[in-house]
Amino acid sequence: MKMIAASAKIHPLSVIEDGAVIGENVVVGPFCHVGPKVVLHDGVELLTHVVVTGRTVIGRGTRIFANAVIGGDPQSLHHDGAETTLTVGENCTFREGVTVNTGTTEGGGKTIVGDNNLFLANSHVAHDCILGNHIVMSNNVMLAGHVKVEDRVILGGGSAVHQFTRIGRQAFIGGLSAVSYDVIPYGMLNGNPGILGGLNVVGMARAGMDKPAIHEVRRAFKQIFEGEGSVRNNAAAIRADYAHSVPVMQILDFIAAESDRALSSPNRGKG
Known part of the structure; x- marks a missing residue:
């Protein structure tokens, strides 16, 4: 049975599956699909052609733009099909074509995204990633599985982060950089292979x-x-x-x- 708040606005051309929980003042535009184990907290907005699936919780005030797929199965050969989760915090923005996957059993079963994060077009967050708050992922940024990104990190367009890598708080990753190793807090990394060129003094x-x-x-x-x-x-x-x-x-x-x-x-x- 659906649980849809009276103040929610659901376009008639969208599908909300039985079991979904839709909070107050949620807006779901046309051609969206919300799965049966999804929770959309108050004020969430799905603009159009958005898929939110899996056991996924989307925090208050988050906006998701066209063709984003949030909560899809992990892209891992080791995934055993068990039910895993994705939790997204408050006031995040997912622009066009963003993909975020649930966790894997071997990785703890959870992908976690904090509050006030901005994901620009076609960026990707893989299984079992843990992201802090106030992060900016520019266009086409790719996080592999099990990556940890701390608060206020900025990742430039087209950068790619190797699995199990950590990026410390307020680090800056230059566009098109290959992040193969951990980046210290406040560090500035550029290039392929990525070189720690100094500190993010401007950000500090x-x-x-x-x-x-x-x-x-x-x-x-x-x-x-x-x-x-x-x-x-x-x-x-x-x-x-x-x-x-x-x-x-x-x-x-x-x-x-x-x-x-x-x-x-x-x-x-x-x-």
Whole structure:
């Protein structure tokens, strides 16, 4: 049985399957298809020719544009057909042709997208990805399975991210870049293969970080990547010196955490 709020506006040329839950003030335009295990929270808008399927929850105020497919089965040879989930947060925007898949059993069964994210045309979020908040994925960006993207990351058009890679908060990925290794918070990566060229200083300033704090992060960056020891040893060696600096500690914690991928650096990928 459908559960459709009285204030929802459903175009007669759309299909809402039995079992779907449609919140207050939801708008579903023509030629949309909403599956039987979908929840559309209050204020969600599907413009036209949108498919929302699978066990998928779409957060309040999210807008989905034409030809997007949200909640499709994972594109994984290892998927066993078990029911997995996709959860999308509030106030996200999915532009034309965006695809987001549910999780896989082996990956924990969940794909999670946070709040206030912008997905431009034809971008793709694969199975078991975990995305934070205020992320911008430009046109044709591709995230492979099990990728983790932290808050306020910007991914330039046509960039591609290898499976199991982590991208730290407020990093910037240049257009057409190949992200094969983890990118530290506030890092700036460009090229194919991707090279960590420095820090996203412009983004740091726009986020309200003052000049002394930015200078501290730059000094720590040089100590980590230009020191004589390994990156991880250099990072561990300076931890006590920067205990007062939240952004530097975010970088150091990111480096110290376990990961399936190596770290991007100014040298990795160069001949």
